[in-house]
Amino acid sequence: MQDFIKRLMEAARAAGIEACEAYLSSRDSFRAMTTEGEVVEYESNLTRGLGFRGLYRGRMGYASTEAFDEEAVGQLVKGVVESAELCEDEDESPLYDGGDPVPDMELRSPALSQVTPQEKIERVLAMEKLVKESDPRIDKTAHNVISTGSYTVRIVNSHGMDQSYTADVCALYGQATARDGDFVSSNGYGMCARGFDGLDAPKVAGEVARRTLDGLNAAPVPSGKYRVVFFSEAMCDLLGVFSSIFSAETAQKGMSLLKGRVGERIAAPCVTLADDPLLEGGMGSRPFDDEGVPSAAHTVVEEGVFRTFLHNLKTARKDGVATTGNARKVGYASSVHVAPTNFYLKPGKRTPEEMLREIGEGLVITEVSGLHAGANPISGDFSLLAKGYAFREGRREKPVEQITVAGNFYELLMAVRELANDLTFPMGGVGSPSVDVGELSVSGT
Amino acid sequence: MLEPSLVRTVLDAALSTGADFAELFMEDRRDTSLVLQLNRLETVNSGRIHGAGVRVYVGLNAIYAYTNDTSREGLIACARQAASAVRERGRELAACAELSLSPVRDAHPVKLLPSRTETRRKADVLRAANAAAREAGAEIAQVVCTYRDSEQDVLIANSEGRFVTDRRVYTRLGCQAVAGNGTENQSGFEGPGALMGFELFESRVDPARVGREAARTAIEMLHAPVCPSGVMPVAIGNGFGGVIFHEACGHGLEATSVAFGTSVFCGKLGERIAAPCVTAVDDGTLPNEWGSENVDDEGTPTTRLVLIENGVLKNYMIDRLNGRRMGMAPTGSARRESYAYAPTSRMRNTYIAAGCDDEEEIISSMGDGLYAARMGGGSVDPATGEFNFAVQEGYLVKDGKITTPVRGASLIGKGADILMKIDRVGRDMRMAQGMCGSLSGSVPTNVGQPMIRVSSITVGGRA
Known part of the structure; x- marks a missing residue:
């Protein structure tokens, strides 16, 4: 690979490409899926891909490959030149000069390579068995997954930068259906960890069983306005899908209504939103971003006041500020965008139970689905299929399903009444405690 | 792409520890994408996806390994990797059938590459x-x-002698x-x-x-006010409106769900699952349509499958492995985003066939309700049939007349209920293109229908 990169850089220089960067991503991963106690799918792979970008006559061009044959060097160079020639984007797209110290982070789990496929399969089977045995109403346990993997990101550019990191990631996911008469409830739960030891089979099994059983005999509530509390996971889903409104790239393209509002109040005073790539144990943690810029933490919203957009080098240059180190490629082949790392709402002081007790009556939303369709980051509107329960005098009264909760995310930020103290990062880099969002429209019967 | 003798060597290596079936899928794909925004061409990106996957079956279970290294050594190593995961050793080894490249008739000619x-x-x-x-x-x-x-150039070969390129x-x-x-x-x-x-x-x-x-x-x-909430009759326009069938029913008819008994439509072949006015088809043979192919990702020719005929369930969409599990023949429905996914049963061009109701009458006889002229995307949990989708462009209907546009609506329900509640099927069937995400990645699919009407459905709005 060293030799391929060297030949590529030389060919690029010879073709008149003024500055260039090779982004190499490689992955070694394992995944097994069990259904009803049997391993029905088993997958292992070793893959790598290279994204190449370069400045040609002042414009940035892109190309990528998964083949590293003789043809590939020529294809990449020709691709970048053609791309740059056609591009009409006049905003400067600088490459990182390097030189700043990169934080030292441990993203690997040294023990992971010692774990055999058999041990991994046993872990998911054990989890599945616990779900199965937890209650006679559990009907099927299908599509349970264990996955482990290491991925390496290496960035080499013609300014002399050559840096890389390797991270491990393991996940355990369970899914079940429960039956009570004709009523079928389906639910799942998963967790991520850096190391295999972090995958807690009893915890996953307990959550899968509890969630599935909790949904039995759920029914819609009458349509109307309800006081709504989003539990952590549902709030994370909402925050994740609307995270793009905090991106300078989105704003510069006129797609975020936060454009021009840095310094203004955009949320209730209890809302503080942070992005922290250095967070210990965070699944979004990394020493540098996808342009090689060293990671640093940022407060995006501080006590309701919008402090900063997230930036990469290009959006930062355009706005005349410093990058926040949030450059992100969606895969090695992608151009450079902006995305959060560990992105979370700071927790409040009280437990969710204390919060519910004071509210008295309303709806807890534990789960929302259909985010890619029912939530529109451009308008902020959302109308989402939801599950949860109705509570009265602070206590769980009856399970609820087949309802939608609808609102507007920009309005919701302003309407937040309180955040509980139960900050969690359910599956990845987005975190939130349970949040009392005030009144929302609910459609049911 | 590869010599038959090398393909044979790879399949032999895959069978070497006791698997009873082996398959090789190799792909070389060239992609171009362009993005124009802010009135200027912002990104031009070209890429090459290149890799291979080896899958083996041991009875009803499958093992899949894949790699970008498609050299002779790389492919054999990948096959050995798959073979090494076979746990039930000691059985008689399966033999690989004779391999010769079968011609594939091209039903989807391309004029300008x-x-x-x-x-x-x-x-x-x-x-x-x-x-x-x-x-x-x-x-x-x-x-x-x-x-x-x-x-995308593909090579697909298996130990039963299937060997095609497309x-x-x-x-x-x-x-x-x-x-x-x-x-x-x-x-x-x-x-x-x-x-x-x-x-x-x-x-x-x-x-x-x-x-x-x-x-x-x-x-x-x-300029539209927010949509009201509640349960009401809804007329859904043609074209992308077909996403309702795709989510509410189509996913539940994929063998991926059916084989494991986790679909609400399990065991219902020959039974009435929809109103008699509903006939639905999944057709992979329509010339040059977005969801068509000559052969599927297991090398099986694609077919036209009648899923539901006059309300009665006729067929599931079946891939080879789930066909084994169900004791049924594959239907040419095996698909995958790329070599980085094992294939499974997926929809192709899936639509509710044209009926005989007049589109104007569908609206004029509905009383008060919603006309969802254009739909956005949606999703479903096949285990319960619970679906949701977004209305991209909706209009309120009052007393049989379209009145004001409304925004921000979503439709939710359970597939099995909704199919029974379809009470009108119009005449003008159209299809629209989408990308469908599931276990084997994101694949191109057409959805389609004429205008249909559901007698009552939950509309999630904000007013």
């Missing part, structure tokens, strides 16, 4: 869509146009228009595509019309 089309012409398509969208009104604040094409060429234009007034934004999207080359823009798709349509929806919705 994207790789032989100048990138400038692709950029011009985006400019035409962008200009038309911006001319649609002063409120159009932003337009993002995307162009994608891809030429080329799939895809071209698609997308236009998202945003209308804004400073404090509010609304968007509209249109995204036609086909299993064909650049001739898409000569024969089927007018880029300017695509831009105008996206812009029209965005502007219409900017």
Whole structure:
């Protein structure tokens, strides 16, 4: 690979490409899926891909490959030149000069390579068995997954930068259906960890069983306005899908209504939103971003006041500020965008139970689905299929399903009444405690 | 792509520890994508996807290994990796059948290969869509146009002697228009595509019309009040409206769910699962349609499958492995995003067939309700059939007359209930293109239907 990169850089220089960067991503991963106690799918792979970008006559061009044959060097160079020639984007797209110290982070789990496929399969089977045995109403346990993997990101550019990191990631996911008469409830739960030891089979099994059983005999509530509390996971889903409104790239393209509002109040005073790539144990943690810029933490919203957009080098240059180190490629082949790392709402002081007790009556939303369709980051509107329960005098009264909760995310930020103290990062880099969002429209019967 | 003797060697290595079936899938794909926004061509990206996967079956279970290293050594190592995971050793080894390349009849001819089309012409398509969208009104604040094409060469071989190669060429234009007034934004999207080359823009798709349509929806919705909530009759327009069948029923008819007994439609073949006016089809053979192919990703020829006939369930969509599990023949429905996914049963061009109701009567006889003229995307939990989807462009109907546009609506329900509640099926069936995500990744699918009406459905709105 060293030799391929060297030949590529030389060919690029010879073709008149003024500055260039090779982004190499490689992955070694394992995944097994069990259904009803049997391993029905088993997958292992070793893959790598290279994204190449370069400045040609002042414009940035892109190309990528998964083949590293003789043809590939020529294809990449020709691709970048053609791309740059056609591009009409006049905003400067600088490459990182390097030189700043990169934080030292441990993203690997040294023990992971010692774990055999058999041990991994046993872990998911054990989890599945616990779900199965937890209650006679559990009907099927299908599509349970264990996955482990290491991925390496290496960035080499013609300014002399050559840096890389390797991270491990393991996940355990369970899914079940429960039956009570004709009523079928389906639910799942998963967790991520850096190391295999972090995958807690009893915890996953307990959550899968509890969630599935909790949904039995759920029914819609009458349509109307309800006081709504989003539990952590549902709030994370909402925050994740609307995270793009905090991106300078989105704003510069006129797609975020936060454009021009840095310094203004955009949320209730209890809302503080942070992005922290250095967070210990965070699944979004990394020493540098996808342009090689060293990671640093940022407060995006501080006590309701919008402090900063997230930036990469290009959006930062355009706005005349410093990058926040949030450059992100969606895969090695992608151009450079902006995305959060560990992105979370700071927790409040009280437990969710204390919060519910004071509210008295309303709806807890534990789960929302259909985010890619029912939530529109451009308008902020959302109308989402939801599950949860109705509570009265602070206590769980009856399970609820087949309802939608609808609102507007920009309005919701302003309407937040309180955040509980139960900050969690359910599956990845987005975190939130349970949040009392005030009144929302609910459609049911 | 590969000599038969090497393919044979790879399959032999895969069978060497006791698997009873082995399959090789190899892919070499060239993609081009262009993005135009802020009135300028912002990104031009070309890429090459290249890799291979080896899958073996041990009875009803499967093992899959994949790699980008398609050298002789790389492929054999990949096959050995798959073989090494076979746990039940000591059985008699299966033999690989004789391999000779079978010809594949090309039912989806391509006239202008994207790789032989100048990138400038692709950029011009985006400019035409962008200009038309911006001319649609002063409120159009932003337009993002995307162009994608891809030429995928595949080689598929298995130990039963199936050995084919095929080329799939895809071209698609997308236009998202945003209308804004400073404090509010609304968007509209249109995204036609086909299993064909650049001739898409000569024969089927007018880029300017695509831009105008996206812009029209965005502007219409900017002026629309929020949709009311409640249970009401809903008429759903043709084309992308077919997403209701895709989510509410289609996923539950994929063997991926059926084989494990986790679909609400398990064990219902021959039973009435929908109103008698509903006939639904999944057709992988329609010439040059977005969800078509000559052969599926296991090398099985695609078919036209009647899923539901006059309300009665006739067929599931079945891949080879789940066919084994169900004791049924594969239907040419095995699909995958790329070599990095094991294939499974997926929809192709799935639609509710034309019925005999008059579209005007469907609205005029519905009383008070919602007309969902254009749908957005959706999703479903096949285990319960619970679905949701977004209405991109909706109108309130009062006393049988379309009155005001409304925004922000979603429709939810359970598939099995909704199919029974369809009480009108119009005459003008149309299809629209989408990307469907599931276990084996994201694949091109057509959804389609004429206008249909559901007698009552939960509408999630904000008013």
